[in-house]
Amino acid sequence: MNTADQYLKAIYLAQRMEEGPASTGTLADLLGVSPASVNEMVGKLQDKDLVDHEKYKGASLTDEGLERAHEALQTYCIIERFLANVLEVDEFRDEARALESVIDDTVADRLDTIIDRPEQCPDCFDPEADCCSLLEVCGPAN
Amino acid sequence: MSLGQRVSTDHQLTRLLQIGVVLEEVVESRAAHHLESLPAEARAEIDREVRELLTDATEESADHRDRLEALIDDLEAETVGYEEINQLVDAQYGPPEDTDGVLYDQLCNEETAYKFYDDLIEAIEASDSTFAVDRDRVLETLREIRAEEKEGVEEVTEIMERRA
Numbered sequence: 001m002n003t004a005d006q007y008l009k010a011i012y013l014a015q016r017m018e019e020g021p022a023s024t025g026t027l028a029d030l031l032g033v034s035p036a037s038v039n040e041m042v043g044k045l046q047d048k049d050l051v052d053h054e055k056y057k058g059a060s061l062t063d064e065g066l067e068r069a070h071e072a073l074q075t076y077c078i079i080e081r082f083l084a085n086v087l088e089v090d091e092f093r094d095e096a097r098a099l100e101s102v103i104d105d106t107v108a109d110r111l112d113t114i115i116d117r118p119e120q121c122p123d124c125f126d127p128e129a130d131c132c133s134l135l136e137v138c139g140p141a142n
Numbered sequence: 143m144s145l146g147q148r149v150s151t152d153h154q155l156t157r158l159l160q161i162g163v164v165l166e167e168v169v170e171s172r173a174a175h176h177l178e179s180l181p182a183e184a185r186a187e188i189d190r191e192v193r194e195l196l197t198d199a200t201e202e203s204a205d206h207r208d209r210l211e212a213l214i215d216d217l218e219a220e221t222v223g224y225e226e227i228n229q230l231v232d233a234q235y236g237p238p239e240d241t242d243g244v245l246y247d248q249l250c251n252e253e254t255a256y257k258f259y260d261d262l263i264e265a266i267e268a269s270d271s272t273f274a275v276d277r278d279r280v281l282e283t284l285r286e287i288r289a290e291e292k293e294g295v296e297e298v299t300e301i302m303e304r305r306a
Binding site for chain 1: 147149154157158160161164165168172222227230231233234235250251253254257258261262265
């Protein structure tokens, strides 16, 4: 998953958590980067019409941005579910975060052929717990 | 969240190699399923060329798996057994409608594996880290496997073009 998709996913989750535009601070926390980096990338995403940014309010996904964010979150869900259920990794959240930049969408799609992912994915993703709420091992975020 | 594409720890390398093993197991299992699941009529239609392609794909995947497992052994980790993945494939498997569907799925298998190894090699090259296994040996093994996956993509593509 490329960096732009990771940002779109983070904006989507932040919007759900904040029930409104995603603030720079929340995005910086979610992505583990500086607020300056967030502002720079949000500007690039705005140039591509994937994000609307309003000063002092935050970033909101456009329809196209939302579609890409959904796909990115699905890819992330596949990685988490694969790590938790197939490789039986306890720290599946941390590892999914570490691996998402190296795992391409096509690879995730192939892994998806062996995992049992709910139809409503990614709507069942719980941003607070940082995993799918329907995943058996999904407890509070670590 | 890590935004960089680089592999810098033994743990990360091991995990990615384990994913590589699972991908090979999926390829191996799906190719075997394709041969078994097609109705007798369609199976008879699968000419020798396609049958050989699927048989070679299962053998090649098993060989790739062995080579990845040798690295994982040296990293003192384990892999998910073939039977376990075979059962998971079985549980979710929907057979392609015809021979073209089989070939298309096989193309996806080969392309995905190629992309995975290509990204993994790039991510290892982007890091200066040393690992518990010899870095050059890891890269050499992965480059060899990647080259074979590329050949696999070309082979399926040629067959598809001939049949079109």
